[in-house]
Amino acid sequence: MTTMNVNMINTALVGSILAPVAWLSTLPLSLMFVMSMLSTLPVSLLMSRYGRRPLFVLGVCVAVLSTLSQAVAIVLHHYIFFCVASMGLGFSLACAGFYRYAAADSAAPADKPRAISWVLTGGLVAAFLGPEIARNTVDLVPEALYAGCFFTASLVQLVALLFIFGVKIPKPEQRSHAGRPIGVFLRMPIFLIGMFCAALGYALMSYLMTATPLQVVNVSQLGTSANASIIQWHVVAMFAPSFFTGKLIARYGVSRILGSGVLAYVAVIILALMGDDFWHYFGALFLLGIGWNFLYIGGSSLVAQVADPEERGRVQGVADLTMTILVASASLIAGVVHSQLGWDVMVLAASLPVFLLMCSVIWLVSHRYQNTQA
Numbered sequence: 286m287t288t289m290n291v292n293m294i295n296t297a298l299v300g301s302i303l304a305p306v307a308w309l310s311t312l313p314l315s316l317m318f319v320m321s322m323l324s325t326l327p328v329s330l331l332m333s334r335y336g337r338r339p340l341f342v343l344g345v346c347v348a349v350l351s352t353l354s355q356a357v358a359i360v361l362h363h364y365i366f367f368c369v370a371s372m373g374l375g376f377s378l379a380c381a382g383f384y385r386y387a388a389a390d391s392a393a394p395a396d397k398p399r400a401i402s403w404v405l406t407g408g409l410v411a412a413f414l415g416p417e418i419a420r421n422t423v424d425l426v427p428e429a430l431y432a433g434c435f436f437t438a439s440l441v442q443l444v445a446l447l448f449i450f451g452v453k454i455p456k457p458e459q460r461s462h463a464g465r466p467i468g469v470f471l472r473m474p475i476f477l478i479g480m481f482c483a484a485l486g487y488a489l490m491s492y493l494m495t496a497t498p499l500q501v502v503n504v505s506q507l508g509t510s511a512n513a514s515i516i517q518w519h520v521v522a523m524f525a526p527s528f529f530t531g532k533l534i535a536r537y538g539v540s541r542i543l544g545s546g547v548l549a550y551v552a553v554i555i556l557a558l559m560g561d562d563f564w565h566y567f568g569a570l571f572l573l574g575i576g577w578n579f580l581y582i583g584g585s586s587l588v589a590q591v592a593d594p595e596e597r598g599r600v601q602g603v604a605d606l607t608m609t610i611l612v613a614s615a616s617l618i619a620g621v622v623h624s625q626l627g628w629d630v631m632v633l634a635a636s637l638p639v640f641l642l643m644c645s646v647i648w649l650v651s652h653r654y655q656n657t658q659a
Contacts (some may be wrong), residue, residue, distance in 0.1 A: 286408045286520075288348055289378065290415025291438045292317065294516045295423075295431045296371065297498050297620070298509075299355075302430065303364035311495050311620025313371040318491065318613035320375025321382070325609050328379045329602030333595075337387050338454045344380025345449065347373055348442045356435035360426060379609070386601050387454055389589040398539075398586040399531030405582065408524030414441070416517035420510055464596035467603055478649045479587025480604040482543050485638050485645075486580025488611035489550060490573055493557070494519065495616045496623040496631060497570060504628065505561050515567050522574025530582045539583045540650045546579030547642045554639065557632045580642070 292314065300310035332340050351373035358367035385401045392400035418437045425433020470476045494516070501512045534542050549572045557569040585604075592600040622631045 286411035286524075287415045287418070287441050288352060288374070288438045290411050290516065290520055291352075291419050291434050292371070292374065293494060293520075294416060294419040294498060294513055295434050297495060298502060298512075299359060299367065299431050300364075300620075301499065301503060303359070303362060303367055305364065308621050308624040310499065310624070311616055313368045314495055315613055315617035315620070316368050317371040317375040317378065318609055318616050320372040321378040322375075322606060322609035322613050324376045324379035325382065325605040326602040328376075329383065329605065330599070332383060333597065333599075336454065337383060338449060338452075340380050341384075341387075341449045341454075342446065344377040345442055345445045347380075348377035348445075349439050351377065352435045352439035352442065356426075356429075356432045356439070359432040359435065360429045379605075382605055382609075383601070385585060386589065386597065389585075390594070390597065394590060395535065396531075397589045398534040398582060401582055401585050401589065402527040402529075402531035405524050405527040405578070408520060408527070412517055412520035412524060415520065416513040419516075420513040423509060464593055464599075467599050470591060470596075470600055470603070473591060474648070474652045475587050476591045476600070476604075478645050478652075479584045479591075480607055481584070481645050482546075482580050482642060483584025483588065483604065484608035484611045485642055486546060486550075486577055486584065487608050488615040489635055489638055489642075490523075490577040491612045492615035492619045492635060493553065493573055493632070494570065496619040496628070497566060499620075499623055500561075500628050501566055505566075507563055507566075511563055515563070515570050518567060519570035519574045522571045523577050524574075526575055526578040527582065530578060531586075534583060534586060539586060540646060542579045543583040543642075543646045543649065546576045546583065547639065547646055549573070549576030549579065550635075550639045550642065554632055554635055558629060561628070 296314045296317075297311050300313050301307065304310045304312065328340055328344075351370050354370035354373065355367055358364075358370055385404045388400040388404045389397040418441070419434050422433035422437050423431055426436070497515065497519075498512050501507045501515060502509055530542065553569045553572045553576065556565060556572065559565055588601060588604045619631065622634060
């Protein structure tokens with residue numbers, strides 16, 4: 286997540302310098318999500334066969350090489366090379382996305398939401414470390430703005446290897462049967478709503494967050510330090526609730542937590558349209574982080590509870606594939622809409638997916654009420 290934060294803060298800004306046209310400035314970040322999308326299902330299936338640790342190690346190694354390549358591309362002022370390096374980081378993102386499921390798999394059913402939450406609290410470290418790297422290493426390499434950020438991020442990635450090698454992650458047991466076909470899960474309302482809320486909630490976060498540095502630095506002229514602070518506290522808001530989100534789900538139910546996430550997104554849209562000074566962006570991105578946390582953990586906990594051990598590779602892979610498809614699309618669309626139509630239109634366009642999220646939560650409540658009555 287530290288590496289992701291460095292990319293969220295700087296990649297679109299690097300793209301605005303290297304890209305041949307303005308609307309391609311978010312393409313490197315979008316390609317990272319596209320590669321994550323293409324890698325998610327294969328990575329999940331390989332983890333089911335060989336275990337999670339080999340893929341976690343491979344993901345970290347690729348992340349080190351990719352961030353180094355991003356830095357070199359900036360030094361060489363080579364846009365295509367930067368895009369390719371960002372795609373490599375997408376593979377690493379796909380591998381790291383299964384950390385939360387690795388924790389959930391080892392927990393009792395009632396503790397799965399809490400296990401996912403505790404994994405995500407690691408993002409709090411990233412919330413402070415990533416922006417500090419972005420803020421203090423911008424000019425580290427002479428005549429190569431932002432290259433120092435990516436050189437530093439590659440060193441940080443090496444720390445992850447120590448933890449992965451030190452943790453015992455059991456290899457999955459091979460079962461005589463393959464479990465239920467994926468079509469069974471695609472007809473389950475709980476799985477569909479969990480997948481939809483996690484995927485669309487993440488996509489909306491990506492959509493608004495991707496364009497924010499362009500708006501803050503290039504349009505509102507608030508500076509790179511203000512941008513780093515806004516993203517920093519956005520990430521704090523993404524992960525700080527993880528200390529208690531699992532407990533809130535256990536106490537109040539996942540439907541209320543998902544609903545709270547949707548309401549936070551409604552507040553984001555209102556606040557983002559109220560003005561263009563620092564505190565409007567800060568408040569909107571802070572609420573965006575809280576809404577993402579509730580939707581991501583709530584949706585992931587629904588996905589985690591429906592599959593048996595032999596089914597998890599396919600089921601979790603399909604859920605994350607759906608999520609990365611939407612995230613990649615949202616990231617690219619954000620750059621196009623922001624450059625062509627502006628911030629206000631881009632924010633207003635987020636109203637439709639927020640409405641769809643609201644409908645999905647209402648559907649979940651209705652479905653559970655009907656089951657209770659039955």
